[in-house]
Structure formats: structure tokens, C-alpha cells
Amino acid sequence: MAIDERNRATAARRPEDSGRRAAALPRVAVSVEGRSTVDRRRSGAVSRRRRLAHIGLGALLPIAILALWQAASTFGWIPAYRLPTPESLVVAAIDLGERGLLGLYIAISTQRVLIGFAIGAIIGLVLGAIVGLSRLADGALAPTIGALRAVPSLAWAPLLLLYLGFGEDSKVVLIAIGAAFPVYTTVAGALRHVDRQLVELGRAYGYTGVSLLTTVQLPAIVPAVVSGLRLALAQAWLFLVAAELVGSSMGLGFLLIESQNNGRIDRLFLAIVLLAILGKTTDALVGLLEKRLLKRWG
Known part of the structure; x- marks a missing residue:
């Protein structure tokens, strides 16, 4: 008798548990989607930072050349008729x-x-x-x-x-x-x-x-x-x-x-x-x- 009562109680709880799991599925899906969106945003931010760093690195040499050029013309290291400002x-x-x-x-x-x-x-x-x-x-x-x-x-x-x-x-x-x-x-x-x-x-x-x-x-x-x-x-x-x-x-x-x-x-x-x-x-x-x-x- 005790075993039958436990089986009936378990059977009664199954629909309730199934309903809870079904209700939890949308929340899990939303959570996964939210994490993937965050991951994409982070990946995009990292990619943008890398591009900016690459551009900045490429600009170093032209800036250095321009600064050296300006210094050479300002201090007269090279005559003006050979190197304009x-x-x-x-x-x-x-x-x-x-x-x-x-x-x-x-x-x-x-x-x-x-x-x-x-x-x-x-x-x-x-x-x-x-x-x-x-x-x-x-x-x-x-x-x-x-x-x-x-x-x-x-x-x-x-x-x-x-x-x-x-x-x-x-x-x-x-x-x-x-x-x-x-x-x-x-x-x-x-x-x-x-x-x-x-x-x-x-x-x-x-x-x-x-x-x-x-x-x-x-x-x-x-x-x-x-x-x-x-x-x-x-x-x-x-x-x-x-x-x-x-x-x-x-x-x-x-x-x-x-x-x-x-x-x-x-x-x-x-x-x-x-x-x-x-x-x-x-x-x-x-x-x-x-x-x-x-x-x-x-």
C-alpha cells in the first residue's frame, strides 16, 4: 500500500515537473541568446581595437618622418633650396x-x-x-x-x-x-x-x-x-x-x-x-x- 501511494504521488508530480521544465526552456534560450549577443559585441569591440591599433602602428613611421622633416628644415640641417618645409x-x-x-x-x-x-x-x-x-x-x-x-x-x-x-x-x-x-x-x-x-x-x-x-x-x-x-x-x-x-x-x-x-x-x-x-x-x-x-x- 505504501509503495502504491508513493507511485501515485510521483505520477502526480510528473506533469507539474514537465510544466516547470517547459517554462524554463524559453528562459534558457533567452539566456543563451543573450550570452551569444554579448560574445559578438565583445568580439566586435576587440576587432575594432585591433584595427585601431594596427592603424596607429602604421601611422608611427609617417609621423616620425614628418617630425624629422620639420626639424631638418627648421634647424637648417638641409638647405631650403634642397628640402622645403x-x-x-x-x-x-x-x-x-x-x-x-x-x-x-x-x-x-x-x-x-x-x-x-x-x-x-x-x-x-x-x-x-x-x-x-x-x-x-x-x-x-x-x-x-x-x-x-x-x-x-x-x-x-x-x-x-x-x-x-x-x-x-x-x-x-x-x-x-x-x-x-x-x-x-x-x-x-x-x-x-x-x-x-x-x-x-x-x-x-x-x-x-x-x-x-x-x-x-x-x-x-x-x-x-x-x-x-x-x-x-x-x-x-x-x-x-x-x-x-x-x-x-x-x-x-x-x-x-x-x-x-x-x-x-x-x-x-x-x-x-x-x-x-x-x-x-x-x-x-x-x-x-x-x-x-x-x-x-x-
């Missing part, structure tokens, strides 16, 4: 800006670089894919392309001026030549080392030719492609200066040579600083593209 660069920038030349020169040079870079990147990607995927093309094209890559930028300029004149075409083509080779080199080298098992798996799914390249092989070499693009962009700015030094009446390269001829050391340094800023800005934009591509295909 940082303030004189600001004055020169304001003067050119008021005359409408500074923005014009920056816009023209940036446009030339972007157009030439885009053309060169496409050419380099196509040639790199052909050479990287075909042993026949590698044997036939790679030696000649390697020889052309060794030609200095200033050696191309007179030839392009002879055939294309002093207009925009010669400058854009010269920049495209400079941008094509880094992309070609990285793409061709990366495609040669794509995992063969990955390629065979793509073929097993029915991918061949261009579809195999765009679906399997190119996503596998995204880091190498982006690295080539960053190198190509740096080359594009180098070849821009060569193009504008030889035959141009506008642009930052023209500002360099004009400042040298007129003895305007302040404008010469200003052009160099602007080229550095623009080069770093465009490189940072490609870096953002790299993060997006790696997030999708990396």
Missing part, C-alpha cells in the same frame, strides 16, 4: 588648388592609371590563363613575354610616342603594359600549381574549358590574382610617371618635370607626396576587394 607644400597645394590645377592634375593622372590598369589587368589575366593552362602556350609564349617584361618603362615611351603620338592613347597603353606583366606572372604561376584533384573533381561534375576555369580554377587562385592586381596597380603608378614625364602637358608627372625645370622644389615634393597618397589609397581599395573575394571564395 612641410608648410611650403601646403602653401603650394593651396596655390595650385585656387588656380584649378591641383584637382585637374590629380583627376587626369588617376583616370589614366585606372584605365591603363583595367586594360593591363585584363590582358595579363587572359595571357596568364592561356600560358598557365597550356604547356604548348607556355613553351611558345612564355620566353617572349619574359623578354618583353625585362624592357624598362622609359624604353617603351619613345616607341609609343612615335606610333601613337602625344595624346592619351600612348600614355594609357604604356600604363597597360606596366600593369599587364605582374598579373600575367602571378596568374600563370598560380594556375600551374592548382590542385589536380580539385580540377578532376570539377571535370567529374561536367565542367570543361572556360566553365572549368571560371568555376574551379580561378576561385582556387584568388589570393594570387589579388596579389598580382596589387603589384600591377603599383606598376601602373610607376609607368604613369614615365608616361607623363616624357610627353604630357597635364598630370602629376608633368608637375614633377615642370617643377624641376622651374626650380620649384616645393611643388616637386608636393607631387611626390600626392603620388604616394594616391598609390596607397588605390592599394587600400584593392585590399578591400581582396577581403570580399577571400570571404566569398577563399
Whole structure:
């Protein structure tokens, strides 16, 4: 009898216990969700602090250079006709800006670089894919392309001026030549080392030719492609200066040579600083593209 009464009491408590557990489940879920939200916020805060620390660390050297520059010009360590003060660069920038030349020169040079870079990147990607995927093309094209890559930028300029004149075409083509080779080199080298098992798996799914390249092989070499693009962009700015030094009446390269001829050391340094800023800005934009591509295909 005592055992039966205990069993009936236990059975009576089970619905009550089940109800309590069911009522506790939403509270547990809310608690877990709250902890995950807190963890995400903490992770985001840590990530932001790391980014700020990284930016601050990268700014140390430019600040140190600027301070040393200011000290050298203030205390006369280097004559003013050889090293202008940082303030004189600001004055020169304001003067050119008021005359409408500074923005014009920056816009023209940036446009030339972007157009030439885009053309060169496409050419380099196509040639790199052909050479990287075909042993026949590698044997036939790679030696000649390697020889052309060794030609200095200033050696191309007179030839392009002879055939294309002093207009925009010669400058854009010269920049495209400079941008094509880094992309070609990285793409061709990366495609040669794509995992063969990955390629065979793509073929097993029915991918061949261009579809195999765009679906399997190119996503596998995204880091190498982006690295080539960053190198190509740096080359594009180098070849821009060569193009504008030889035959141009506008642009930052023209500002360099004009400042040298007129003895305007302040404008010469200003052009160099602007080229550095623009080069770093465009490189940072490609870096953002790299993060997006790696997030999708990396």
C-alpha cells in the first residue's frame, strides 16, 4: 500500500515537473541568446581595437618622418633650396588648388592609371590563363613575354610616342603594359600549381574549358590574382610617371618635370607626396576587394 501511494504521488508530480521544465526552456534560450549577443559585441569591440591599433602602428613611421622633416628644415640641417618645409607644400597645394590645377592634375593622372590598369589587368589575366593552362602556350609564349617584361618603362615611351603620338592613347597603353606583366606572372604561376584533384573533381561534375576555369580554377587562385592586381596597380603608378614625364602637358608627372625645370622644389615634393597618397589609397581599395573575394571564395 505504501509503495502504491508513493507511485501515485510521483505520477502526480510528473506533469507539474514537465510544466516547470517547459517554462524554463524559453528562459534558457533567452539566456543563451543573450550570452551569444554579448560574445559578438565583445568580439566586435576587440576587432575594432585591433584595427585601431594596427592603424596607429602604421601611422608611427609617417609621423616620425614628418617630425624629422620639420626639424631638418627648421634647424637648417638641409638647405631650403634642397628640402622645403612641410608648410611650403601646403602653401603650394593651396596655390595650385585656387588656380584649378591641383584637382585637374590629380583627376587626369588617376583616370589614366585606372584605365591603363583595367586594360593591363585584363590582358595579363587572359595571357596568364592561356600560358598557365597550356604547356604548348607556355613553351611558345612564355620566353617572349619574359623578354618583353625585362624592357624598362622609359624604353617603351619613345616607341609609343612615335606610333601613337602625344595624346592619351600612348600614355594609357604604356600604363597597360606596366600593369599587364605582374598579373600575367602571378596568374600563370598560380594556375600551374592548382590542385589536380580539385580540377578532376570539377571535370567529374561536367565542367570543361572556360566553365572549368571560371568555376574551379580561378576561385582556387584568388589570393594570387589579388596579389598580382596589387603589384600591377603599383606598376601602373610607376609607368604613369614615365608616361607623363616624357610627353604630357597635364598630370602629376608633368608637375614633377615642370617643377624641376622651374626650380620649384616645393611643388616637386608636393607631387611626390600626392603620388604616394594616391598609390596607397588605390592599394587600400584593392585590399578591400581582396577581403570580399577571400570571404566569398577563399
